[in-house]
Amino acid sequence: MTSEPAIQIRGLTKTYANGKVALHGIDLDVPRGSMFGLLGPNGAGKSTTINILAGLVNKTGGSASIWGFDIDAHPRNAKASIGIVPQEIVFDAFFSPFEVLELQAGLYGVPKEKRRTMELLRAVRLEDKAHAYSRTLSGGMKRRLLVAKALVHNPPIVVLDEPTAGVDIELRQQLWAYVRELHAEGATVVLTTHYLEEAEELCDRIAIINHGRVVANEETKTLLSTAGDKVVVVTVDRDLDAAPAGLPASKVELQDGRRLAITYDKRTTNAGAVLQALSAAGLGVVDVSTREADLEDVFLSLTREAA
Numbered sequence: 001m002t003s004e005p006a007i008q009i010r011g012l013t014k015t016y017a018n019g020k021v022a023l024h025g026i027d028l029d030v031p032r033g034s035m036f037g038l039l040g041p042n043g044a045g046k047s048t049t050i051n052i053l054a055g056l057v058n059k060t061g062g063s064a065s066i067w068g069f070d071i072d073a074h075p076r077n078a079k080a081s082i083g084i085v086p087q088e089i090v091f092d093a094f095f096s097p098f099e100v101l102e103l104q105a106g107l108y109g110v111p112k113e114k115r116r117t118m119e120l121l122r123a124v125r126l127e128d129k130a131h132a133y134s135r136t137l138s139g140g141m142k143r144r145l146l147v148a149k150a151l152v153h154n155p156p157i158v159v160l161d162e163p164t165a166g167v168d169i170e171l172r173q174q175l176w177a178y179v180r181e182l183h184a185e186g187a188t189v190v191l192t193t194h195y196l197e198e199a200e201e202l203c204d205r206i207a208i209i210n211h212g213r214v215v216a217n218e219e220t221k222t223l224l225s226t227a228g229d230k231v232v233v234v235t236v237d238r239d240l241d242a243a244p245a246g247l248p249a250s251k252v253e254l255q256d257g258r259r260l261a262i263t264y265d266k267r268t269t270n271a272g273a274v275l276q277a278l279s280a281a282g283l284g285v286v287d288v289s290t291r292e293a294d295l296e297d298v299f300l301s302l303t304r305e306a307a
């Protein structure tokens with residue numbers, strides 16, 4: 001039982017009523033206790049996947065189980081095991097944060113003595129607003145209220161769908177600090193984000209989806225180390241108008257007059273060959289540095305071709 005993944009997805013497909021195929025049969029395991037990043041460009045199918053788990057979107061085919069409960073066979077248990085912070089902010093503007101959480105607790109059948117409404121409001125720093133109309137909250141406060149709302153039934157899995165899109169840096173950091181705390185207390189966390197540095201920093205495992213297909217699913221450090229791309233940044237001895245052509249590189253970027261960022265595939269070439277090619281092109285090199293690919297490079301190379 002404990003070795004079973006927190007979330008298991010098999011052959012999951014979704015075709016929307018308008019004929020749009022959002023998921024082409026994805027397989028995904030989210031290990032228990034992990035901090036899992038689900039990344040992908042806009043329209044990749046991240047929210048569709050999450051909304052199917054939430055019971056908000058009906059799948060077309062395939063299966064999914066949450067904490068060992070199949071979403072078709074045991075929908076109530078499956079739902080009780082997961083708390084989802086949706087991408088869109090939706091709740092009744094006329095209820096106060098306190099009421100929003102109490103209603104949600106009622107919906108999930110959490111008995112009065114087990115409710116932690118004020119504790120949750122404190123955790124997301126909304127205790128001062130407990131009895132204000134939700135419509136008077138700022139965007140960031142609404143987002144925090146949604147986080148608290150996802151936690152009222154104390155689920156072992158918490159899913160955050162782009163929780164920091166359009167959110168200022170301070171709030172983002174607060175939110176992540178809180179998510180880290182939840183994770184440290186044992187929660188399995190799944191998050192989608194556009195901010196690749198955040199995923200790289202927070203997640204121990206990352207899946208990348210593109211056009212409704214899983215194109216990578218690795219431990220973060222493996223994903224970064226198996227990336228073929230490497231970048232060498234060189235400063236040459238004179239100003240250039242354009243990046244030189246004919247280098248053994250997948251991308252050559254002129255950063256300013258004399259500095260070039262050259263991306264190459266470390267499986268087929270090396271920095272020495274790049275430097276030789278520069279010298280053959282008549283350019284003297286006065287400074288060199290290299291860096292390993294970061295998640296953004298990996299992401300771009302995996303999602304580029306199919307775009």
Ligand code: ADP
Binds near residue numbers: 018041044047048
């Ligand atoms: P992501 O969250 O990765 O940005 P989504 O899961 O929201 O992607 O969307 C995946 C694809 O499905 C997109 O092409 C999107 O336009 C389409 N889509 C999403 N919701 C609907 C819907 N209700 N009806 C039709 N197409 C939809």
Ligand code: MG
Binds near residue numbers: 047087
């Ligand atoms: Mg989305």
